[in-house]
Amino acid sequence: MSTPLLEVEDLTTTFSTAKGALTAVDGIDFAVAEGETVCIVGESGSGKTVATESVTRIVKEPPGRVEGSVRFKGRDLLEMSEPELREIRGYEIAHIFQNPQEAMNHCYTVGWQIVEALQIHRDVADETARAKAIDLMDRVGIANASSRFDDYPHEFSGGQKQRVMIAMALVGDPDLLIADEPTTALDVTVQAQILRLLEDLQAEFDMGILFVTHDLGVVAEIADRIVVMYAGNVMERGDVLDIFERPAHPYTQRLLNCLPEIGGRKGGIPGTLPDPLDPPDGCRFAPRCEHAVDACVTGDQPAEIEVNPGQRASCVHYRPGRDDSVVRDGIPDADADGEGVSSADD
């Protein structure tokens, strides 16, 4: 791992709701190096989107509240004022989102919206900005970019809109691109094109990419490193190959098991995500884990332990003096299905 571009420590995002404080992200750490792709993986509701939106604090505050530290190129983003943050947003750190259909304002041309992203950061003449926007549209693969500059978003297909969003993200030659499920809403053939485009642009612009997805197929394609999130906590992290070949945390094992070609078995994980308003003690995954023991259900989420070089898991079974053979390198057996909840009382 080279110099970290983004270092997130103890990031906690809570939302005040009518029913009390909801902890969406519960003190997580992760880092993205220059030119590296880090994937945050997890099922829906695990807090991965909120985590990435907390980096540049585009989560709504209030009701949201972001704490911890987010160091970007040596500066803590969470200690910056709003105007300082605005200079970084969209220029040094750019976002693309899940739903390109909704992500652009339907009242303005795509060209206007790309130029806006540029001109709020730099005092660029209209003609220059237009030329730059057309160049970017061209680079993200929009045919006849100069004639499409004045078209409205509804005149573009979903994949093209995502390309425009990417062009918009590139106006400042960003060091970090945060991509929140950018291919989820697109159909499969377009997905592959967009992923390839992102990979090409990453090499061209030397960007770090923080990629959020629940699609493990996409992860295998694009990730250098993986952060597995569950219920606002990090369960496991490591290089993509290590995690795919030797998943250490029972949750990761279960998650990978959902991939038909790896587990050979289709099916989900029994149980549901814990209530974020009242998370369980101990490991958040314990209520659904077939390997859960007493130590799993007390205290806080277990500290991460290095299970292999560069791979760490938040699981009590890897604590020194414990026998980790029950979980190590394990893909759960097919007959262990459905026993997760009851065995938690062992």
Place this chain on the structure above:
Amino acid sequence: MGFGKYVGARVLWAVVVSLIITTITFLLLAAAPNPAIREAATQAALQGGDPSAAVERERELRGLNQPLYVRYADFIRSVYTLDWGWSESRSQPVTEALLQALYYTAQYSIPWTVLTITVGPLVGVYSAANMYSWRDHVATGFAFFGYAIPNFFFGIILLLIFGVWFEVVPISYDTSVPVFSVQNVRQLILPVFVLVTGSIGATMRVSRNESAEFQNSEFMKTAKAKGVSPLRSYAYHVMRPTLVPLSTTLVGQLLALFIGSSLLVEVVFGIPGLGRLTFNALLSQDTNLVLGSTLVFTFIAVVGNLLEDLVFTVLDPRINYDDR
């Protein structure tokens, strides 16, 4: 079909609509007894003459013995050549009377309309941005107050308070003051205020509710991620899409108020405008003048709706003006 053709088609349609309305007006008029003829008959009878001969003479004089289609052609031609006849009650041409009245109506209508369409959306979007705060509640309360209280009643109360008790505004309207003068502002401030409170509520509510949807939209998140400041994102990314649904309700609301309330407000404040002119013409059975003011209101409504259609198309690029 391009935008130019669409505009052309809309204008043409507006002309057709106004033609239909004038035709209906003509038919109603042709079916109704003419008071001038009854008058002639009464006159003849009083002077010992033959009422039916007098009626015949009068009909001939006014061209009423001509076939209906000839009279119709005459009528339509005179409508479009602005030859709207003589006002008996005011002893002047109808168009002249209408122009004089329009002069006074415009003096309060223009500031009122401008205030409603600028302040209304601004306050509405501000309300949405601070939804359920005390500011929002104050704005909402004001909107419902203006909405609920009858304009003429509110006008009387305000006149009583500021004209009679505090004596800060004149009680009677003075037509001799110059248009752009402090005195004119003082005598128009109450009618404008009354009309604004009556119309701004709807504008505020619509823009508040519409913009509430847009301020939580995905594209607002994109704007924030791009580094757009809150003020700019509200001005560009919320206000603009809000204007689209707003424009559809605005014109109708303003026209209804213009036609309905201007009369009451003019009577209360003694402004010799279109509303009062129409009212007096009705009372004195001045057919030509009633007809003239009906046509004025008709054309204002037709033009207003035409503008609404065009504005709507310009504001929302997703509207396809093909096949319309």
